[in-house]
Amino acid sequence: MATEQGTRTSSMAQALNAALRDAMRADSAVHLLGEDVGALGGVFRITDGLAAEFGADRCLDTPLAEAGILGTAIGMAMYGLRPVVEMQFDAFAYPAMEQLVSHVAKMRNRTAGGLGLPITVRVPYGGGIGGVEHHSDSSEAYYTATPGLHVVTPATVADAYGLLRASIASDDPVIFLEPKRLYWSKDEVDLSAPTEPIGRAVLRRTGRSAVLITYGPSLPVCLEAAKAAEAEGWDLAVLDLRSLVPFDDATVCEVVRSVGRAVVVHEASGFGGVGAEIAARVTERCFHHLAAPVLRVTGFDIPYPPPMLEHHYLPGVDRILDAVAKLQWED
Amino acid sequence: MTVLDHRPTAPVPSWLPDATGPRSDPAPLLPDTSPVRVLGTPELAKYDPELLRDLYRRLVVGRRYNQQATTLTKQGRLAVYPSSTGQEACEVAAATVLGADDWLFPSYRDTLAVVGRGVDPLAALTLLRGSAHTGYDPRITRTAPLCTPLATQAPHAVGLAHAARLRGEPVVALAMLGDGGTSEGDFHEALNFAAVLNAPVVFLVQNNGYAISVPLTKQSAAPSLAHKAVGYGMPGRLVDGNDAVAVHAVLAEAVDRARAGGGPTLVEALTYRLEAHTNADDATRYRVPDEVEAWRAHDPLVLMERHLREAGLLDDEAVARAAEEAEALAATMRAQFHAEPQFDPLSLFQHVYAEPTPQLREQAAQLAAELAAEQMDGQTAGQTDGQTGAGA
Ligand SMILES: Cc1ncc(C[n+]2csc(CCOP(=O)(O)OP(=O)(O)O)c2C)c(N)n1
Numbered sequence A: 001m002a003t004e005q006g007t008r009t010s011s012m013a014q015a016l017n018a019a020l021r022d023a024m025r026a027d028s029a030v031h032l033l034g035e036d037v038g039a040l041g042g043v044f045r046i047t048d049g050l051a052a053e054f055g056a057d058r059c060l061d062t063p064l065a066e067a068g069i070l071g072t073a074i075g076m077a078m079y080g081l082r083p084v085v086e087m088q089f090d091a092f093a094y095p096a097m098e099q100l101v102s103h104v105a106k107m108r109n110r111t112a113g114g115l116g117l118p119i120t121v122r123v124p125y126g127g128g129i130g131g132v133e134h135h136s137d138s139s140e141a142y143y144t145a146t147p148g149l150h151v152v153t154p155a156t157v158a159d160a161y162g163l164l165r166a167s168i169a170s171d172d173p174v175i176f177l178e179p180k181r182l183y184w185s186k187d188e189v190d191l192s193a194p195t196e197p198i199g200r201a202v203l204r205r206t207g208r209s210a211v212l213i214t215y216g217p218s219l220p221v222c223l224e225a226a227k228a229a230e231a232e233g234w235d236l237a238v239l240d241l242r243s244l245v246p247f248d249d250a251t252v253c254e255v256v257r258s259v260g261r262a263v264v265v266h267e268a269s270g271f272g273g274v275g276a277e278i279a280a281r282v283t284e285r286c287f288h289h290l291a292a293p294v295l296r297v298t299g300f301d302i303p304y305p306p307p308m309l310e311h312h313y314l315p316g317v318d319r320i321l322d323a324v325a326k327l328q329w330e331d
Numbered sequence B: 001m002t003v004l005d006h007r008p009t010a011p012v013p014s015w016l017p018d019a020t021g022p023r024s025d026p027a028p029l030l031p032d033t034s035p036v037r038v039l040g041t042p043e044l045a046k047y048d049p050e051l052l053r054d055l056y057r058r059l060v061v062g063r064r065y066n067q068q069a070t071t072l073t074k075q076g077r078l079a080v081y082p083s084s085t086g087q088e089a090c091e092v093a094a095a096t097v098l099g100a101d102d103w104l105f106p107s108y109r110d111t112l113a114v115v116g117r118g119v120d121p122l123a124a125l126t127l128l129r130g131s132a133h134t135g136y137d138p139r140i141t142r143t144a145p146l147c148t149p150l151a152t153q154a155p156h157a158v159g160l161a162h163a164a165r166l167r168g169e170p171v172v173a174l175a176m177l178g179d180g181g182t183s184e185g186d187f188h189e190a191l192n193f194a195a196v197l198n199a200p201v202v203f204l205v206q207n208n209g210y211a212i213s214v215p216l217t218k219q220s221a222a223p224s225l226a227h228k229a230v231g232y233g234m235p236g237r238l239v240d241g242n243d244a245v246a247v248h249a250v251l252a253e254a255v256d257r258a259r260a261g262g263g264p265t266l267v268e269a270l271t272y273r274l275e276a277h278t279n280a281d282d283a284t285r286y287r288v289p290d291e292v293e294a295w296r297a298h299d300p301l302v303l304m305e306r307h308l309r310e311a312g313l314l315d316d317e318a319v320a321r322a323a324e325e326a327e328a329l330a331a332t333m334r335a336q337f338h339a340e341p342q343f344d345p346l347s348l349f350q351h352v353y354a355e356p357t358p359q360l361r362e363q364a365a366q367l368a369a370e371l372a373a374e375q376m377d378g379q380t381a382g383q384t385d386g387q388t389g390a391g392a
Helices: A012-026 A048-056 A064-078 A090-104 A139-143 A157-169 A216-232 A249-259 A274-289 A307-313 A318-328 B042-046 B050-076 B088-097 B111-116 B153-166 B185-197 B228-231 B245-258 B289-296 B300-310 B317-340 B347-350 B358-376
Strands: A007-011 A030-034 A059-061 A081-085 A120-123 A151-152 A172-181 A187-188 A202-205 A210-214 A237-239 A243-245 A262-269 A295-299 B104-105 B172-176 B201-207 B236-240 B265-270
Touching: A007 A012, A012 A030, A012 A048, A012 A157, A012 A172, A048 A059, A059 A210, A064 A081, A064 A090, A081 A318, A090 A120, A090 A187, A120 A157, A139 A151, A139 A172, A139 A243, A139 A262, A139 A274, A151 A157, A151 A202, A157 A187, A157 A210, A172 A216, A202 A216, A202 A249, A210 A216, A210 A249, A216 A237, A216 A262, A216 A318, A216 B153, A237 A249, A237 B347, A243 B245, A249 A274, A262 A274, A262 A318, A274 A295, A307 B347, A318 B104, B042 B317, B050 B088, B050 B245, B050 B300, B088 B111, B088 B172, B088 B245, B104 B153, B153 B172, B153 B185, B185 B228, B201 B245, B228 B265, B236 B245, B236 B317, B236 B358, B245 B300, B347 B358
Parallel strands: A030 A059, A030 A081, A081 A120, A120 A172, A151 A172, A210 A237, A210 A262, A262 A295, B104 B172, B172 B201, B201 B265, B236 B265
Antiparallel strands: A007 A187, A151 A243, A202 A237
């Protein structure tokens, strides 16, 4: 992989930008397309400078039509390119659902392996940035409920780079969910240093009282909760899933078995959400190791609220600690 | 001739069944490919001076509204504002051509048209302020919620107009969208449905040159957006979107036609977005100042004032009165936005369903307990984060 070496401060947005640039330098089949990805560099500037370096054909400003963008990417992939699609915001990916569900997810299967689609669909998702209606959806459950898609979501700057490179290199379609409220989070990292591959969860913090299982935008909240929990005498582990499909049953079960208590945390609505799946899997596989039921801390089952009220919706440290407190009852 | 060539070798025979023949008369679909103008032409004399002065007054008030809203974003009192500065003629005309029983389907940039329908300025801005989604009851002024997902309101307008016609009521729906929105599938499906159903609906496309950063040339290869009507079998009209009288006239004609059973019309208004896409956007990345300046010379307010004065239809007094009204509105907006918004966090659980589900009742109780605990901790519940952010 052609990358620039060395540790330096980078934001998640810069790491994603570097991943796209390096992937395009490394492989001329990598093409970007989406709304405003050219001169503007995307509304979040993730594609900043790429049209200037690679030209308007490889970093294509498309007409404003998500179904058209993704459908076109399918054709490009069928002809050997590796399209990377930008959906401007979570809720604006919905017009492309038909192409995604009926074709992107199923083409390999429909063609008995003849046509795989190496498409990466980047979707900025989630709340916490004061966005108005339709700008803060957490749409992961729609994607994870669609067999044939990989669903990947970084929570650290290093993973933003590593997982995006891996997603672009994947021969299967990847829904790459970017936690938009972490775009400006910074870290001292060597972006070229390898990270764990897609499909592996990473323990961000060890602990013996309980494990918080989380991903994407909720990781920093969980780490903060784990810190706050020290004052209560609780020693919390924090597990970052990094990828929802494939799901790392092995690591999740190993950690849950050794700790015995688990809370799943995500900001999407709870009902029918990813947390429900995780709680079910953990219960099925680790029942005899559990000292308490697996709990979920999630957003409420309501449409995402207006920005001035979103802090009541988003699962925060207190809600997580309340759940952890409940786990202790089972002793 | 190969087997694959289906071109008829002779004129289409007259016995061809109706089902395959043309469904609408091709001739009048796009009668004029140059934009309609009224200001500065002898046509102006045909219009009621009261209407002209009213349009002028509304333009002035609308411009001030845009300025005040933009200032409010700078003060952090509005989360985001997509200004319609430069496009006021379209906004004003959309509001004035509709009757009280007609329906407006606006997009996120169309607050001015919404206010023009009689919605309170504060209520029209809750979405962009961040305190609520739709702050007004759509049924009262027959104004649908400001719509953020592009072009998705267009089929709604068709359905509503169709339903009104089924009920025998003379209601017209007007859907507003931008040039970028015409690329979405929903736009095309709406046009097709409207034409097939002969629905009393008018589509107003404000072609302001850009969809965020993407210029029209990268959006559509058609000779004009009005041409898009032709393939669907409805009339397309091009109008100077900065000429308030022309926009009013063209829209009024389309509304009348729809009401009389003549079916839908697509109107493309050529205008320009003088400000950035929203306060969160940096327009210098994708357009040059010269272009903006050129359009400033064609400002809808300047045009209107100049031509009405020339025609002796506007005097200093009327100009001063409009300015006063504009200042009064701005003062009202400042006062309204200065007050902290009041909301009950538990309202989050209202209106998700007609009746809250047992799960929602449980979650509401959980939040109520959290808020009570917060209050016990001496913290003030229900305060805002005062965040500003991207969007719209
Ligand atoms: C379905 C959908 N995709 C993307 C967006 C994000 N977005 C908001 S405004 C905008 C540009 C719209 O341009 P245009 O239709 O020309 O209207 P204008 O903003 O110029 O009034 C985009 C891409 C959206 N709101 N909805």
